[in-house]
Amino acid sequence: METKTVHKWLWVWDFDKEEDWLNEMAQEGWALESVGFCTYTFRRCEPGEYIIRLEMRSKDQDYEDFLRETGAELIGRVFLWIYCRRKAEYGPFDLFSDIDSKIAHLQRICRVLWIAGLANLLIGLANSLNPGFWPSWINLLCATLLMYGLGRIQGKKEALEKERRLHE
Numbered sequence: 679m680e681t682k683t684v685h686k687w688l689w690v691w692d693f694d695k696e697e698d699w700l701n702e703m704a705q706e707g708w709a710l711e712s713v714g715f716c717t718y719t720f721r722r723c724e725p726g727e728y729i730i731r732l733e734m735r736s737k738d739q740d741y742e743d744f745l746r747e748t749g750a751e752l753i754g755r756v757f758l759w760i761y762c763r764r765k766a767e768y769g770p771f772d773l774f775s776d777i778d779s780k781i782a783h784l785q786r787i788c789r790v791l792w793i794a795g796l797a798n799l800l801i802g803l804a805n806s807l808n809p810g811f812w813p814s815w816i817n818l819l820c821a822t823l824l825m826y827g828l829g830r831i832q833g834k835k836e837a838l839e840k841e842r843r844l845h846e
Contacts, residue, residue, distance in 0.1 A: 680722040682708065687716050690787065691827035693732060693759075700730040704763075713754040713761045728763040729771040734787050735760055758790060777842045784835040788828055795824030 688696045700710055700718070708720035709728045731750075735741065735758065742752055742760075750764040750771065764771040774780045802817030 691830040704728045791828040
């Protein structure tokens with residue numbers, strides 16, 4: 679069985695691009711087999727055999743059992759992200775059934791980015807009170823990046839909320 683490993687950095691706010699990339703790999707005949715931090719392992723498959731989905735969700739055995747009942751396979755977990763796939767022959771595969779579930783997913787991502795960003799900001803500010811303690815700048819840079827990501831996800835969420843209002 680032919681496999682390949684790809685090391686790739688993707689920002690949390692670009693999770694949709696990550697999912698698109700994983701599905702492009704599946705279309706080219708590379709099924710996601712396992713996942714780790716910035717590490718993706720693929721194995722050869724029939725082109726288009728699988729549909730890949732990912733979601734930020736805390737550990738929930740009932741939800742994972744439900745996914746398996748739909749024919750999906752849980753590939754792995756990286757922090758709060760779950761990666762799953764399902765054979766394309768079973769038809770469309772979406773983890774979110776409507777706009778509200780997509781908005782709730784984006785809200786979960788916002789919450790994590792907000793907490794991590796605020797923690798980095800507070801740690802960076804506290805450490806900056808100690809002159810010469812240069813690592814505080816790392817925390818402040820991380821806080822800036824996380825808040826940028828929060829803005830990106832918030833923008834996606836607001837676009838969905840606007841779409842929902844148009845359909846009401």
